[in-house]
Amino acid sequence: MTKYRVGNSGTKIEIKDDWMVLDIGSGHNPHPRANVLTDRYLEGNIDRSGKSIKLDKKRPFIICDAQYLPFKDKTFDYIIASHIAEHVENPEKFCKELMRVGKRGYIETPSKIGELLLTEPFHRWYVYVKDSVLVFERKRNNKPVSESFYRIFYFDINRLGHKTLSTSNRVLYLFFKILSIVFRRLWIIMRSVTYTRFEWEDNFKFTLRR
Numbered sequence: 396m397t398k399y400r401v402g403n404s405g406t407k408i409e410i411k412d413d414w415m416v417l418d419i420g421s422g423h424n425p426h427p428r429a430n431v432l433t434d435r436y437l438e439g440n441i442d443r444s445g446k447s448i449k450l451d452k453k454r455p456f457i458i459c460d461a462q463y464l465p466f467k468d469k470t471f472d473y474i475i476a477s478h479i480a481e482h483v484e485n486p487e488k489f490c491k492e493l494m495r496v497g498k499r500g501y502i503e504t505p506s507k508i509g510e511l512l513l514t515e516p517f518h519r520w521y522v523y524v525k526d527s528v529l530v531f532e533r534k535r536n537n538k539p540v541s542e543s544f545y546r547i548f549y550f551d552i553n554r555l556g557h558k559t560l561s562t563s564n565r566v567l568y569l570f571f572k573i574l575s576i577v578f579r580r581l582w583i584i585m586r587s588v589t590y591t592r593f594e595w596e597d598n599f600k601f602t603l604r605r
Contacts, residue, residue, distance in 0.1 A: 399428050402477040402503035404586040408594065414472035417497065419461050420479040423449050429475060432456045433464075462488040466496040474500030481505065481518040486531040490601045499596040502529065509582075509589040513548060514539045516556040522591050529593055529601040548582075550575035 396409040410416060410428055418429035425432045432454055450456055459465050461476070462485055474497035481504045483489040493500055504522040505513065514537055521532040539545045546560035550571045553559065562568050582589050593599070 397428075399426070401426060401475055401501055402590070402592070404503060404590040404592060405583060406501075406503065406586065406590075406592050408501055410473055415470065416473045416475065417466075417471040419464075419474060419476045419493075420482075421449070421456070423447060425449055425451060425454075426475050426477075430454060431471075433459050433461070435460050462492060464492045464496050468495055469498055471497045472499065473497065476500060477503045478505075480522050480529075480531070481510070481520050484519070486520065486601065486603055490529070490599070494595075494598045500594070502591075502593040502595070504591045506589055506591045507532070509591075510534070511540050513545055524591060524593055527600065529599060530604060531601065532604040544578075547571060547574055548578045 396411055398407045398409055400406065401408050415431075416426075416429045417431050417433065418426045419433050420435070421429065421432035422434050432451065433456070434448055435458070437448055437458055457465065461479055462483060474493055476493060480486065480489060480502055493502075502522075504510075504520075505518075507521040507523050510518060510521050514534070516537040518537075519534060521530075521534055523530050523532070542557075545557060549557070549559045551559070551561045551568075560571060562571065586592070
């Protein structure tokens with residue numbers, strides 16, 4: 396077993412060297428351990444804040460929908476699905492497809508608290524774990540609890556769907572830049588609160604709350 400960091404949270408997972416690994420929604424940041432990369436969009440789009448996709452000539456890349464994966468049953472030993480579940484139209488199809496084509500895997504999303512603080516207009520669900528069940532709860536509001544917190548968190552970073560903060564004043568720029576770095580560092584340190592991290596094997600239970 397070799398340990399790898401996955402997701403925005405940097406969570407460590409163990410993957411055997413001979414496992415076949417699929418990265419669903421690899422986008423602009425494909426996982427280095429994945430053998431096969433997939434994404435729904437080839438061009439930049441709002442779901443990844445306009446960032447361009449990153450292709451790797453050494454690994455096959457397949458354009459497909461995570462709800463309709465073009466693979467045979469149990470093709471992959473491990474599936475990485477980082478920050479995809481909150482985007483899907485049909486969580487039931489998404490979860491069933493993961494269990495169909497994979498033997499085990501890792502799902503990461505913003506936690507409900509994380510989503511409330513840094514919500515995105517293209518996220519459809521709050522995703523969290525309750526009693527070992529992956530819960531999808533329909534979002535009712537696409538505005539963060541505090542727009543000011545969002546703007547400082549993503550200071551001087553372009554984010555589609557939001558107006559972020561920037562300034563030409565050098566003193567203010569330095570102040571907000573440092574504050575942004577501190578916020579983002581604390582976000583990682585508090586990953587158990589700010590992220591939903593769900594590792595599964597064979598199958599898992601899920602439910603929808605609309």
